[in-house]
Amino acid sequence: MTLGIPGFDHTRLPGADGVELSAAIGGTGSPVVLLHGFPQTHLMWRHVARRLATEHTVICLDLRGYGASDKPAATGPDVYAKRAMAADVVSLAAALGHDRFALVGHDRGALVAFRAGLDHPETVTHLGIMDVVPTLDMWNVLHGVSAAVGYHLFLMAQPPGLPETLITNSADAFFGSFIDAWAGDPAAIPDPVRAAYLRASAAAVPSIVADYRASAGVDIAHDQADLDAGSQLAMPVTVVQQDWGAQLGYDAAQVWKAWAPDLDHRLTSAGHFMAEEAPDEIAAAVRELLAR
Template identity: 85%
Template sequence: MLTVPGFDLVRLPGADGVELAAAVGGSGSPVVLLHGFPQTHLMWRHLAARLAREHLVICPDLRGYGASDKPAATGPEVYAKRTMAADVVSLAAALGHQRFALVGHDRGALVAFRAGLDHPEAITHLGLLDVVPTLDMWRVLHGTSAAVGYHLYLMAQPPGLPETMIANSADAFFGSFLDAWADDPSAMPDEVRAEYLRASAAAVTSIVADFRASAEIDVRHDRADLDAGSQLAMPVTVVQQDWGAQLGFDAAGVWRAWAPDLDHRLTRAGHFMAEEAPDEIGAAVRDLLAR
């Protein structure tokens, strides 16, 4: 498998006996980077190298993805973002760090968001790339604009049909997102694209379980926090495409309701911004860490 050049690939304990594969490099204060869909920790190869000059950088594959364990979804909590957030806190502790900065992209950003709410004592700084919280995501998708998120509805269906449909056309399914969401295809070389497709095809069942959790248990957890008035206590930076203009809502306002100490930025890069615009994203992360 491909990994971040110059980093060590190790296995670290997550929650509930699950082990996560992680690329680890550099030294200094710790920063954990969580990848998105349909990717692995390899998406951080540019940013990780930059951050490793000053920080210990930890890039795990989320549970159910890449080379990490893929436990059977015996209940909704197995792939709940709450459980995946506990994975992150556990693996950092295994490396001797009770507090760390956390940056996530896409699915990884949803895990990071949950970690910020559930483990404020552990997360010093929080960076979130190209998402809105799960509860808000379902609220802002409506009418024909929701077609952009058809996969969310497909993978929310009961077990059986989504897994079969996706497994029977895995390269076409996962490849369609790599094509549609990239503004600069050259930022994802052939060997990197092939690694994402290989890893995703081998993880169809667990990837669907992750998305299904976001239509069920994750919504309940977010709503409980909203009703309780919970907010992110640490400095937060959000970088995203102009979702508000595309879908007709105030993206910065959505995030400000959760994050009082917010730096909200728009980018002209595509969804895979850490690969397409590593200098821009690197600057945003360095600014976050300086707050």
């Protein structure tokens, strides 16, 4: 069973470096591009996208290496760098005739969106970030036993071979464990959607690992170069994160303020999969971002 976003056209479009991306497009008006997280596909936006499509052209794509998009071999560290994935987004939007657009990302997609905002400030008009901190900061705040929640980051940072083998041999259990642990409302990801996520992830183990491996290497280098240069996000930025309270162990709003002078930082009572758990809240946050 293939699931899609009702009322949206599903197509393939060119990204960067010859990579083709799968996308769902609907609505009319100023363009908004939505990028999914892990272990998901563009389907995670099915509720939010339909709400925004009443006012905007909404483009939901599968990142390179995920879902129905191309999964190039990781022949070098740059293939799955967020810089390359951000270039995919810009190329795909250009193929649709959009040289400027708003960009919203969740989880892995938020890291791609962050990089797009830094690399393409003339293209990204507004930036929405959901439930991450930038890659460089993420590694800086992970320490001690509290870092156990991010064990998968360390696993997939290892050299090629062992992570791919371990995950492939237990794909459903591995990817399903994150859906179970991170969903504040399990009913928000019904069985057919969960199954679609697990199928897509099991078919993309090498590229998913390569994406995470890049975040332990080349992505850090790119973030550090921007930090050293004093680069910041030039556009209005909205960040929505889970309300972990004091147990988070650091001030996420302050982390983001260093990168985004024009920042609206919000907390939500929803779980990590907030676009599926609280679509009205997330759609409203995006609309308010676009009005700034």
